[in-house]
Amino acid sequence: MEHIILHFIAKYGYYALFAALVTGIVGLPVPDEILLTFSGFLVSVGRFRFAWVLLVAFAGSVVGMSISFWIGHRFGLPLLETYGRKIHITPERLHSVERWFNRFGKFAVPVGYFIPGVRHLTAYFTGISKWPYSTFLLYAALGGLLWSSTFLTIGVFVGHRWRLVTLYLHKYLLAAGLLLLVAAALVWWVRRRRSKIM
Known part of the structure; x- marks a missing residue:
């Protein structure tokens, strides 16, 4: 599947990348970070701008x-x-992401882009929670810009080593995401304690 998608992008360019990312984020089994680092590699060899x-x-x-x-x-x-x-969304994953989303709220949307398995669900939960679309769009756009630019830039800089680097990134991305969550929870807890004291 991955090989077919990468060939599709190499052949049809920007249109294929757009279609693959849309379907991947909606929930189909598309390797999003791999697509972006591969596209960054294509920039490094002059195929993309x-x-x-x-x-x-x-x-x-x-x-x-x-x-x-x-x-x-x-x-x-x-x-x-x-x-x-x-589309590979299990009830267990749904309920764990729902708890996480309810706890971290608006931070869940931009941070969720960087966590495998979470990116695909945060938008569903903002819709289920009846956020105003304008609020959702602001956070989704911020996260999308940071996520896209991060992995594209990595692909540009690592060049032909893009696949190896992506495998390592994907392996440690979940751990990094969990660390971010812990940090966000700590900030939230400290602010809450300060507001109670004041």
Whole structure:
């Protein structure tokens, strides 16, 4: 599957990258970080232009997140619980992400981009929680820009070693995401204690 998608991007360029990111973020088994670092590699060899590929990746991520948001907004949690397995969303993952989302709120959307398995669900939960779309879009756009530019830049700098570097990143990304969560929880706890004292 991965080989087919990468060949598709190498052949059809920006359009293929956009389509792959949209479907990957909605929930299909598309290796998003691999797509971005591969695209960064294509920039390094002159096949893509960085500004264009960043724009396309950013747009694909925001469109994918927006589709997920509106599915969550319109159909709610029962749809994901009933049909989620077909796009690799298990009830266990749903409930763990729901708890995490409810705890960290708005931070969950931009930070969630960097955590495998979470990125695909935060937009659904913002829709289920009936956020205003304008608020969701602000946080989704911020996260999408940071996420896209990070992995594209890595791909540009590592060049032909993009696959090896991506494997290591993917391996440690979950651990890094958990550290970010702990840090966010600590900040939240400290602020809460200060507000009680004051």
